Amino acid sequence: MGINFFKNCISIIFIILIYRALFQFNRMKSIPKIKTGINGLDEITEGGLPEGRPTLVCGGPGCGKTLLAMEFVVKGAALYNEPGVFMAFEEKAEELTANVASLGFDLEKLQKNKMLRLDYVQIERSEIEETGEYDLEGLFIRLEHAINSIGAKRVVLDTIENLFAGLTNQGIIRAELRRLFRWLKDRELTTIVTGERGEGTLTRHGLEEYVSDCVILLDHRIIDQISTRRLRIVKYRGSIHGTNEYPFLIDEEGITVLPVTSLKLDKNVSSQRISTGIPSLDEMFGGKGFFRASSILVSGSAGTGKTSVASSFADATCRRKEKCIFFAFEESPQQIIRNMRSIGLNLDQYVRKKLLEFHSFRPGLYGLEMHLASMYKLVKKFKPQTVILDPITNLVSVGLLNEVNSMLLRLVDYLQTEGITLMLTALNSGTTEHIDENVSSLVDVWLLVKEVESNGERNRALYIMKSRGMKHSKEVREFIISSKGLEIVEVYRGQEGVLTGSAREAKQREAISARRNGRGQFKKTVKKTK
């Protein structure tokens, strides 16, 4: 029993010690960081790369390592006034300059202004003979000379692993690499080291052994013939960071990482109401329309006028002199503009006034993440008040349903934090696994357009499935598309049940004429039915 008591005491002391350690760790201030200037990367690293320490960027061939490293140096020079040295082991200086010129980086100018220094280290195995002891002091001297000549704060070594291919004595290389990283740390240089990904390891020659502060993994994956680039921070010592895989894209402006998943539900909400663009629909929402920065889903079967509802909303946005982006996955902008003219909407004028922007792309053009990324970028650039996606159903052809959901969730989330109203349209027929039901939890308002077939004609019925925080009509109404625009009228409810279309019109005419002919008679019939 005495031993047991002793054991308990020890375990309690241990627990207390662990708690204290954790507590102190939490209170520890985050390590100093410097910004990379790469869109989105500074957000997921909570401020950038560790200052004065090396960071390893690894990944397979063609995943964007060199570009990321180059952007780090170029942006450092251009935005933060921090000169940088780029030591290339793979590409010649001229090749590098030419390769990144297409991304808008003018390396020659930066070199002339002494903000950048490129040094190409050529290691040609066929020219080199090894005999006896040596070290890599020459590399150190070159690096130091380059650093001192411009007062560099940032250094890139791309890809230092080439040393392993060029030299045979691995023992010397390893010892010298260890010395190199210590040397860089002692000089407080923020360094990016790139490394090719190996089988089952982060880098082919185990560079992660030497760089232990921050490791970023880049990946280029192809699923169903659609490629997506992803970035993940494998480790970041002494700092919190996003741990997910983040999609990133490379375009004419360089790298953009998308840290869109901020799944905190703490955004500002607006109680301002905006018109739907259809007066009678506004009426169904207590005469005021949607909340600003809410998300609206319009779903229905084929040909029920979803795009028309979306276009009316776009029209209303532009009429308020606000901006709108229309992402079309089915039709080209010209097609939409032409088709909407038939319901009396002249969207062309807003395009010319730069209030409305159309972006049409086929869903299969690239992966979901890329879609999200490009939409995110366009939204950021155009700064609209309203975004329309027409229709989201087509995205299912690119990704799995839950992937589409998570993508939409991120989009909804992002737009809401930015105060942008989002309208989605979705096709619901038996074959699409009811995307609308899956999405409905994300949206604030769900409008359903249904087809009603009776008496040999098809009519459209519209109702509000849900509407968060708003008083709304619970009736099924008839939805009419005419050359004057969209209109929502009350259906006829009578003895014959709910009537729509021409039957409703006939009944209404009957009722009106009955009223005109004699009120008494009409009243009598009413009494009779009672």
Place this chain on the structure above:
Amino acid sequence: MAKQEKTWELRLYVAGKTPKSVAALNNLKKYCETHLKGIYRIEVIDLLVQPQLAEGDQIFAIPTLVRKVPEPIRKIIGDLSNEEKVLVGLNIRPVKQ
């Protein structure tokens, strides 16, 4: 033998007077005296004094011996302790003793 009439230009890159550099220079002198007597010139470049010269000859290891003439350029890194390797590397026909 006309080809070898030309003077051999050898350049040895070092960084300060380290044991490896001293060994390399001594070894080199010895080989040259034996096999290239009278037709060689050795230039020693200390990168601690002239760091800007490292880039031109693509130096990353120390010590490095560069054969500038006759062409093509050849490089040998290390303290040159293995005579046979150095001779093969520089393509010197050894004088039979």
